[in-house]
Amino acid sequence: DAGVIQSPRHEVTEMGQEVTLRCKPISGHDYLFWYRQTMMRGLELLIYFNNNVPIDDSGMPEDRFSAKMPNASFSTLKIQPSEPRDSAVYFCASSSGGGNEKLFFGSGTQLSVL
Amino acid sequence: GIQVEQSPPDLILQEGANSTLRCNFSDSVNNLQWFHQNPWGQLINLFYIPSGTKQNGRLSATTVATERYSLLYISSSQTTDSGVYFCAVEYTGRRALTFGSGTRLQVQP
Numbered sequence: 001d002a003g004v005i006q007s008p009r010h011e012v013t014e015m016g017q018e019v020t021l022r023c024k025p026i027s028g029h030d031y032l033f034w035y036r037q038t039m040m041r042g043l044e045l046l047i048y049f050n051n052n053v054p055i056d057d058s059g060m061p062e063d064r065f066s067a068k069m070p071n072a073s074f075s076t077l078k079i080q081p082s083e084p085r086d087s088a089v090y091f092c093a094s095s096s097g098g099g100n101e102k103l104f105f106g107s108g109t110q111l112s113v114l
Numbered sequence: 115g116i117q118v119e120q121s122p123p124d125l126i127l128q129e130g131a132n133s134t135l136r137c138n139f140s141d142s143v144n145n146l147q148w149f150h151q152n153p154w155g156q157l158i159n160l161f162y163i164p165s166g167t168k169q170n171g172r173l174s175a176t177t178v179a180t181e182r183y184s185l186l187y188i189s190s191s192q193t194t195d196s197g198v199y200f201c202a203v204e205y206t207g208r209r210a211l212t213f214g215s216g217t218r219l220q221v222q223p
Contacts, residue, residue, distance in 0.1 A: 033210060043200065043213040056210060089155065101145060103202075103211055105157040 004106035006092050012112045018080040021109045023092030024073055033103070034067055034077050035091040043091075049075065050097070082113045116141050116205045118214035126220045127191050135186040135217045137201030145204035146177050147211060148186050152197045160186070160199075191221045 005024040013019055025032045033048040047057040052069045060067070064083070069075040079086055093105045117140040127133055139146070148160040161168050161175040163184065168175055172191075177184040188195055198218050202211035 031209065035213075042215050043202075045210050045212070048210045050209070056208065091157065093157075102159050102162045103147060104159060105149075108155055108157075110155075 004092055004094050004104055006090075006106035006109055008109060009107060010110045010112075012114065013082055014114050015083055016081045017113075018078065019082045019086075019111060019113075021077040021090050021092075021111070023075045023077070023106060025075070025092070025094030026104055027073070029094035029096050029104075030072070031095045031097060031101075032069060032075050033093045033095075034075070035093060035105075037089045037091060037108070038087075046077070046090075079111075082111075084113045087111055087113050116143075116203060116212050118201060118203055118212055120199075120201055120214040120217050122217060123215070124218045124220075126222065129191060129193060129221055129223050131191050131221075132187070132189045133191060133219070135188070135199050135201075135219075137184040137186070137203075137214055139182050139184075139201075139203045141182075141205050143179065143182075143203040143205050145211070146179075146184055147202050148175055148184070149200040149202065150195075150197050151200065151216070157200075188219075191219075193221045193223055195219060196221045 007022045034046040045059045047067045049069045067077045089108045091108045095101045095103045119138045150158045163175045163177045165179045172189045174187045198216040200216045202213045
């Protein structure tokens with residue numbers, strides 16, 4: 001398996017623009033997580049899905065953020081409109097639910113909002 | 115919410131030295147994992163260790179769940195061990211990991 005795949009690796013955009021981050025989890029994993037990493041707040045959970053259903057979105061900062069998982073192999077995180085304070089590294093991660101639940105991360109998307 | 119405290123925050127070692135990183139958590143946990151974030155930003159899972167002891171090469175980890183702490187041991191450190199080590203825990207009722215603030219390790223040649 002190629003692991004968790006995220007795109008793009010880097011995104012530079014201007015304030016007010018819509019940003020869409022994409023993630024393909026490891027095949028067979030039924031949990032998918034979106035995390036954000038900043039110097040000030042460290043690694044924080046934004047939202048997670050189980051079997052494509054959002055379970056906990058309490059970490060989503062505000063209504064400008066939305067996430068979807070239309071099928072087991074694809075998820076998106078959208079920011080509309082983007083703001084400079086959204087600049088961070090966004091990680092997608094996946095795990096199975098069956099006991100040895102190691103979490104595997106993608107390479108992340110470095111987002112810069114100017 | 116659950117607190118995850120890691121110590122020390124920073125550590126500088128000479129190549130070949132051994133080290134112990136500590137993770138304290140504030141409540142009962144179902145799951146505890148250790149990660150290494152390399153200088154390129156990649157997060158690599160080192161251990162899934164809710165309790166007991168595991169070893170993987172020069173690395174080993176021990177979790178004492180009843181006393182709410184975990185230790186990561188690095189022996190014969192190499193420059194490639196440099197980066198940030200994160201402890202993350204999952205507590206009952208929330209199927210997601212909460213991360214500590216990490217220990218930044220620098221191994222000098």
